[in-house]
Amino acid sequence: MTIPDINKIYPRTNDKQIVYLKNIITNPSIQVGDYTIYNDFYNDPLGFQKNNVLYHYPINEDKLIIGKFCSIACGTKFLMNCANHTMHSLSTYTFPLFNEEWGHKMNVRDSWDNRRDIVIGNDVWIGYEAVIMSGVTIGDGAIIGTRAVVTKDVPPYAIVGGSPARVLKKRFSDDIIDKLLKIKWWNWPVEKITRNLEYIQSGNIFQLEKIE
Incomplete structure (x- = not known):
């Protein structure tokens, strides 16, 4: 393998x-x-x-x-x-970013x-x-x-x-989506994923459910 x-x-x-x-x-x-x-x-x-x-x-x-x-x-x-x-300001211009230019001490993070x-x-x-x-x-x-x-x-x-x-x-159907979100195959050890690639690739959700 x-x-x-x-x-x-x-x-x-x-x-x-x-x-x-x-x-x-x-x-x-x-x-x-x-x-x-x-x-x-x-x-x-x-x-x-x-x-x-x-x-x-x-x-x-x-x-x-x-x-x-x-x-x-x-x-x-x-x-x-x-x-x-x-967009919370009256202007979308980033005045706080240019405090030095405008002689103010506004919070720079208020630019965005x-x-x-x-x-x-x-x-x-x-x-x-x-x-x-x-x-x-x-x-x-x-x-x-x-x-x-x-x-x-x-x-x-x-x-x-x-x-x-x-x-x-x-x-997929809601039923299959729920099963996939429960199985979470991406969190399996890589060895386990490798052994079961055939089922993942072929879309065999029923076989994936049986894997422990």
Whole structure:
């Protein structure tokens, strides 16, 4: 039985477009689960933090949290809190950011509306050039369509698309979704996943239920 190397950067020999994302992240405010992959055929995927996680400044202390076994397509963008100029003020201009220029001592963090972290579940597939806005939570098993702009939370195992993204359909029946969320195969030891890949890949939920 072959066990994948969790510590390598490139999961495929001679393929420098796909990386195990967790192993290239250095920013502690970005958390990525095991075996999540990012593919980039335009830029070096090693530049993910700079090219794909935007407006992510330490002052807001916001996090990007991505689960295990996610597939993130080329050009996906995560827009963090500093992309959100405040709408609670009478002006969207970021006056507090330029305190020195205006001779004031306003709280710099009042330049933006803080919409919390971006949280991506497990086994999520994010399509080409999708945009995920700050404060969004995407449930386990969801699929985000090509160039979708996700402004609201996405339920587990939903397929969403469009701008703004909306739910197009569910991947499975409610009964199967409930079973998958209970099984949580992505949390199994890797040896157990390897032994049961046939059932996961073929969609044999009934066999997965029997595994202890």
